[in-house]
Amino acid sequence: MRHSPELISARWRRSSYSNANGGECVEIAEDFPGAVPVRDSKNPHGPVVVVPVGAWDAFVNALKA
Numbered sequence: 001m002r003h004s005p006e007l008i009s010a011r012w013r014r015s016s017y018s019n020a021n022g023g024e025c026v027e028i029a030e031d032f033p034g035a036v037p038v039r040d041s042k043n044p045h046g047p048v049v050v051v052p053v054g055a056w057d058a059f060v061n062a063l064k065a
Contacts, residue, residue, distance in 0.1 A: 007037060007048055014041055028056075 010029035025041035029048075036056040039048045051059070 006032070010037060012039070012041070012044075 007029065011031070012027040012029050015026045015028070027039050027041045027044075029037040029039075032050075034053055036051045036053060037048045038051060038056075040046060
């Protein structure tokens, strides 16, 4: 998904685990019921992957385990 009207006004939040030197940075947009938009912060105008909330939760929990 690229630059849909909903994502243009999205508030992006960078992962607290992202590299502070501008490296591997992942951002997510919140306030999208049922979905989690994810993008590379180094390419804010690039593609966005939209993941169902359940899949995102499973991914995050697997990383924590």
